Amino acid sequence: MTQSNADPANKLLEIRDVNVTLSSRGKPALSVLDGVSLSVGKGEIVGVVGESGCGKSVLSLSVLGLLPAALRLSGGEIEYAGTHRLDRMSQDELRRFRGKEAAMIFQDPMSSLNPGLTIGPQLTEMIRLHLSSSRKEARERAAQLLHKVGLPRPESLLREYPHRLSGGMRQRVMIAMAMSCRPGLLIADEPTTALDVTTQAQIMTLMRGIRDEDGTSVLLISHDLGVIADMSDRIAVMYAGQIVEQGSARDIFDRPAHPYTIGLLSAIPSPSKKREKLFAIPGAVPALHERGQGCRFAPRCRAAEDRCYASAPPLVRVQGEHLARCFLVEEKGANAHEPVRTGAVS
Numbered sequence: 001m002t003q004s005n006a007d008p009a010n011k012l013l014e015i016r017d018v019n020v021t022l023s024s025r026g027k028p029a030l031s032v033l034d035g036v037s038l039s040v041g042k043g044e045i046v047g048v049v050g051e052s053g054c055g056k057s058v059l060s061l062s063v064l065g066l067l068p069a070a071l072r073l074s075g076g077e078i079e080y081a082g083t084h085r086l087d088r089m090s091q092d093e094l095r096r097f098r099g100k101e102a103a104m105i106f107q108d109p110m111s112s113l114n115p116g117l118t119i120g121p122q123l124t125e126m127i128r129l130h131l132s133s134s135r136k137e138a139r140e141r142a143a144q145l146l147h148k149v150g151l152p153r154p155e156s157l158l159r160e161y162p163h164r165l166s167g168g169m170r171q172r173v174m175i176a177m178a179m180s181c182r183p184g185l186l187i188a189d190e191p192t193t194a195l196d197v198t199t200q201a202q203i204m205t206l207m208r209g210i211r212d213e214d215g216t217s218v219l220l221i222s223h224d225l226g227v228i229a230d231m232s233d234r235i236a237v238m239y240a241g242q243i244v245e246q247g248s249a250r251d252i253f254d255r256p257a258h259p260y261t262i263g264l265l266s267a268i269p270s271p272s273k274k275r276e277k278l279f280a281i282p283g284a285v286p287a288l289h290e291r292g293q294g295c296r297f298a299p300r301c302r303a304a305e306d307r308c309y310a311s312a313p314p315l316v317r318v319q320g321e322h323l324a325r326c327f328l329v330e331e332k333g334a335n336a337h338e339p340v341r342t343g344a345v346s
């Protein structure tokens, strides 16, 4: 079902060279996103990964025209289905776009559900808004959607208040709501972070099922490379407002080129690492005002050289669609950086 993203006809979302800036009164504007380019093919699942503060949420909010007031899309283009320029749309047009073409689910479903209303009216209102169906049809469709997202006894669930459901059930309800307008694009921002591991896996399987059945494209955002490992066809690794590596899931897992990606992979816990000390990348993501003129990862990189602090490396082609932002990769290719060795626990 996965289609190659190389063919422009298969592209659904195309983010080109996007810049987002933060302005606060009396202070110089700070760059939050810097030249981010990423595309999502039809029926494709693209994972965006990076530590907290790297700009993943800002990226997804800029796609949907939902940036908070302090942030501004200051450059670049965002194109949907080859025809809609999202970066040029008015707030009204963006609202219609969000209702019809794209939907978003967040980490905390309670932030989007009204605690004072049962599930039924919240879901049916959404359906009636998008599909202009009668009250009865909307209720039937709501029950169907709840069934589709794996919730038992949908009819009685429609009469429940959100706080009566578990976190996993609430997230399923959110997915049902998101799917009510049959969107082409689903943006899921840390959808399983608050859930236990088993429920996490079930929600991921559900989203993959929706992609397989409906051909919905998914932009999946997570700080945890382990979470998006099995889900994504392609992965973009973000660091300090830039994409530092991008490629197929195989490229990222089997042939990671950027030292940040290598660090993230080494930090994934696995049964085989049980007797080993879990690796953590030393240091932290620089704050917006701390980003220097060189490679933003240099202060945390074991292989950093003088030039890495002096100027910013370009995003270079490792092979095919596999890209990485590193001088050493540019010079020596995919194996420029050694894998991280984790130490055994004695």
Ligand SMILES: Nc1ncnc2c1ncn2[C@@H]1O[C@H](COP(=O)(O)OP(=O)(O)OP(=O)(O)O)[C@@H](O)[C@H]1O
Residues within 6 Å of the ligand: 022, 032, 050, 051, 052, 053, 054, 055, 056, 057, 058, 059, 068, 069, 070, 071, 223, 287, 288
């Ligand atoms: N409303 C805002 N006002 C000021 N700065 C903001 C705002 N929203 C985000 N930022 C800044 O933009 C940068 C990127 O934030 P973003 O939330 O996109 O990161 P993230 O990778 O999604 O992290 P997390 O997983 O913690 O949400 C951060 O430095 C953050 O402080």
